[in-house]
Amino acid sequence: MPITRLQISGYRSVRRLSMELGPMNVIVGANGSGKTNLYRALYLLSVAAEGRLARTLAEEGGTPSVLWAGPRMAKKPVRLSVEVELGELAYELTCGIIPFQPAPIEARDPFYLDPEVKTEHLWALSGGRKVVLMERKDRTAFMRDAEGKRATFSSELWSAESVLDQLGEPHRFPRLSEVQRTFASWRFYHHFRTDPDAPMRHPRVGVRTPVLSHDGADLAAALRTILHIGDARGLEQGIDDAFPGAELEIHSEQGRFSVLLHMPGLSRPMAAAELSDGTLRYLCLLAALLSPRPPSFLALNEPETSLHPDLLEPLGRLLAKASKTSQVWVTTHAEQLARTVASATRCEPVYLVKKDGATQVEGRSEEDDDEPDDDA
Ligand SMILES: Nc1ncnc2c1ncn2[C@@H]1O[C@H](COP(=O)(O)OP(=O)(O)O)[C@@H](O)[C@H]1O
Numbered sequence: 001m002p003i004t005r006l007q008i009s010g011y012r013s014v015r016r017l018s019m020e021l022g023p024m025n026v027i028v029g030a031n032g033s034g035k036t037n038l039y040r041a042l043y044l045l046s047v048a049a050e051g052r053l054a055r056t057l058a059e060e061g062g063t064p065s066v067l068w069a070g071p072r073m074a075k076k077p078v079r080l081s082v083e084v085e086l087g088e089l090a091y092e093l094t095c096g097i098i099p100f101q102p103a104p105i106e107a108r109d110p111f112y113l114d115p116e117v118k119t120e121h122l123w124a125l126s127g128g129r130k131v132v133l134m135e136r137k138d139r140t141a142f143m144r145d146a147e148g149k150r151a152t153f154s155s156e157l158w159s160a161e162s163v164l165d166q167l168g169e170p171h172r173f174p175r176l177s178e179v180q181r182t183f184a185s186w187r188f189y190h191h192f193r194t195d196p197d198a199p200m201r202h203p204r205v206g207v208r209t210p211v212l213s214h215d216g217a218d219l220a221a222a223l224r225t226i227l228h229i230g231d232a233r234g235l236e237q238g239i240d241d242a243f244p245g246a247e248l249e250i251h252s253e254q255g256r257f258s259v260l261l262h263m264p265g266l267s268r269p270m271a272a273a274e275l276s277d278g279t280l281r282y283l284c285l286l287a288a289l290l291s292p293r294p295p296s297f298l299a300l301n302e303p304e305t306s307l308h309p310d311l312l313e314p315l316g317r318l319l320a321k322a323s324k325t326s327q328v329w330v331t332t333h334a335e336q337l338a339r340t341v342a343s344a345t346r347c348e349p350v351y352l353v354k355k356d357g358a359t360q361v362e363g364r365s366e367e368d369d370d371e372p373d374d375d376a
């Protein structure tokens, strides 16, 4: 189920924004334009599907700090909302905060950083109409089961988490369950750890690893898995495209794997501990993008970080290739990367700008977005 449209409101610098998505999505913008905020908004859906919404928002500073801090209409409740269309289905999640309590600090709710899920919807889209399949208001929800019968859950829901992770019975609510599994299967890569103590720089227990971990700790095992059961030729070509003449070797000793790179002109291979941050990050990107188990949706936030400019074109080609098996989302401030992807895929980049503190798609105003502006 690819994402066909994304709509965000009230989240960090996004006051309101709506955009269509295709197989390849390159989001370009200057520092502070809100690229990472868009990436994070999508990430929220994936953690909501796994019951980690409250924790994730708390780690971002708590719900009060992630809500749009710009001007709002007085008396209007403060809300953060993320909605996606997945072809024939649409899902929406809206959160607020626990209302401010004028009580002394020790008498306040100690979990005031938690979000309060206010509404959630799942709709079937047909002929321009939205048919409600699930509707949640606060702690109560109703949903239609596989036969179309209405089932109600009164005051049963945990207010800080999405309904997606709280209802079992996948056979009874197959479409809700499909959306939950879809969100949970999305893959996000934001930062690969390459400091001297980073696990990827040291030998690690090697097990078959079709999916690289989010921080790249299991890089050697993920690369070896590609060589063993995946697109080994693609990996070799990807390395040669980025580092001409270089050859990858995964050394194995007593069940521990480590990365070695043979470079032209050197008489011994370079170990992971000796490779530059940029080289290791590029190897991580290869492992993520050539995964033998490609996800339906793969998002990379600013993958150009600490890469040499010469690597941007090879990375662009790699992204274009990945978009044949996964829907790909990349945020970047590297124009050259956006141009390479655009020429290889014919998908035009989306440029973000900030206007009055709010993130917008260049050339569009908030008023162009679908929903009526009941907020201004
Ligand atoms: N709650 C908020 N309300 C409004 N703006 C916010 C909020 N939180 C962060 N921002 C703004 O978001 C911007 C950072 O967005 P980010 O997505 O990290 O940018 P980048 O394009 O560099 O990735 C900053 O300008 C910051 O001021």
Ligand SMILES: [Mg+2]
Binding pocket: 035, 036, 037, 302
């Ligand atoms: Mg950023």
